[in-house]
Amino acid sequence: MDIYLPVAGLSVNALMIIGLGGLVGLLTGMLGVGGGFLTTPILIFYGIPPAVAVASSATQITGTSVSGMLAHRRRRGVDYLMGGVLVAGGFLGTLAGGGLFRLLQDSGQIDTAIALLYVLLLGSVGVLMAKESATALGIIQPGEKAKKPTRRHNPIIAALPMRWRFYQSGLYISPLAPLALGFFSGVLTVLLGVGGGFVVVPAMIYLLGMSTSVVIGTSLLQILFVTAATTLIHATTTKSVDIVLAVLLLVGSVVGAQFGAQFAQKVKPELLRLALAIMVLGVAFRMALGLGWRPAEIYTVQLL
Numbered sequence: 007m008d009i010y011l012p013v014a015g016l017s018v019n020a021l022m023i024i025g026l027g028g029l030v031g032l033l034t035g036m037l038g039v040g041g042g043f044l045t046t047p048i049l050i051f052y053g054i055p056p057a058v059a060v061a062s063s064a065t066q067i068t069g070t071s072v073s074g075m076l077a078h079r080r081r082r083g084v085d086y087l088m089g090g091v092l093v094a095g096g097f098l099g100t101l102a103g104g105g106l107f108r109l110l111q112d113s114g115q116i117d118t119a120i121a122l123l124y125v126l127l128l129g130s131v132g133v134l135m136a137k138e139s140a141t142a143l144g145i146i147q148p149g150e151k152a153k154k155p156t157r158r159h160n161p162i163i164a165a166l167p168m169r170w171r172f173y174q175s176g177l178y179i180s181p182l183a184p185l186a187l188g189f190f191s192g193v194l195t196v197l198l199g200v201g202g203g204f205v206v207v208p209a210m211i212y213l214l215g216m217s218t219s220v221v222i223g224t225s226l227l228q229i230l231f232v233t234a235a236t237t238l239i240h241a242t243t244t245k246s247v248d249i250v251l252a253v254l255l256l257v258g259s260v261v262g263a264q265f266g267a268q269f270a271q272k273v274k275p276e277l278l279r280l281a282l283a284i285m286v287l288g289v290a291f292r293m294a295l296g297l298g299w300r301p302a303e304i305y306t307v308q309l310l
Contacts, residue, residue, distance in 0.1 A: 012250065018054075024258035026045065061247045064240065085216070092227075094185060121297050132287035163179055
C-alpha cells in the first residue's frame with residue numbers, strides 16, 4: 007500500500023513505515039529508549055531525504071514521550087525544577103541547532119553532516135553498550151573495580167557557582183550544569199532528530215548525580231518540550247517536517263511499545279541490550295559505508 011509523502015516528494019510503502027515505527031516502539035517498551043537514534047538512519051536508508059527524516063523523527067518522538075512522562079508524573083517521578091532548567095537550555099540549544107542546520111542546508115552539506123554525526127554517535131554508544139552488556143553476561147571479564155567516588159556528582163559540577171536546591175532530585179548544585187546539558191540535547195535534537203535521552207539520562211545520573219527515581223520522568227519532560235520546539239523550528243525555517251510520515255511512524259510506535267513491554271518480561275535485560283548494541287553498530291557501519299562508497303548515480307537532478 008503506497009502513500010505519497012508531500013514534503014519528502016516520494017511515495018513509500020505505508021506498512022513498511024508503520025513497521026519501522028513498530029520497531030522503535032518495541033525498543034521503547036523493552037529498553038526504555040526512544041529509538042529516535044535508529045529511526046532517522048533507517049529512514050535515510052529507505053530513501054527519505056536526511057533533512058526530512060530528521061525533522062519527522064523529532065515530531066514522532068514528541069508524540070511518544072507524552073504518555074511516558076504522564077505515567078512517571080502519576081508516581082511523582084518528575085523533578086519539575088530540574089526539568090524546567092533542562093527545558094530552558096534545550097530551547098536555547100534548538101535555536102542554535104536550527105541556525106546551524108539551516109547553514110549546513112544552504113551550503114549543501116547537511117546530508118554529509120548528519121551521516122558523519124550519526125557514525126560518531128552510534129559507533130561510540132554501540133561500543134559502550136556492547137561492552138557493558140557483554141560484561142554483565144560474562145562474555146568478557148570486567149577490569150579492576152574502580153574506587154567509589156566520594157561525591158554523587160562530578161567535582162567540576164560541584165565547583166560551579168550559584169547553587170540551587172533541587173529537592174525532588176536530592177541535589178544542591180548550580181543550574182549552569184543542567185542548563186548546559188539541556189543546550190547540548192537541544193542542538194542534538196535539531197541536527198539528528200533524536201530525543202537525546204540516551205545521552206541525557208546517563209549524564210543526569212553520573213555527572214549531575216540525580217536520584218534514579220526521577221531521572222527517566224524528568225528526561226521525558228525535557229524531551230517532550232525540546233522535540234516540540236524542534237518540530238516548530240523545522241516546520242517554520244527548514245520546511246522539512248512531513249506530517250504524513252510522522253503520523254505513520256507514530257501509529258506503529260504506539261502498537262510496538264505495548265508488545266515490547268510484554269516481551270521485556272520474558273528475556274534477560276542484558277541480552278536485549280546486547281542485541282540493541284549489535285543493531286546500533288550495524289547501522290553505524292552502514293552509515294560509514296555510505297560516506298565512502300561510490301554511489302551508482304553520482305549526480306541527481308531535483309525539480310523545485
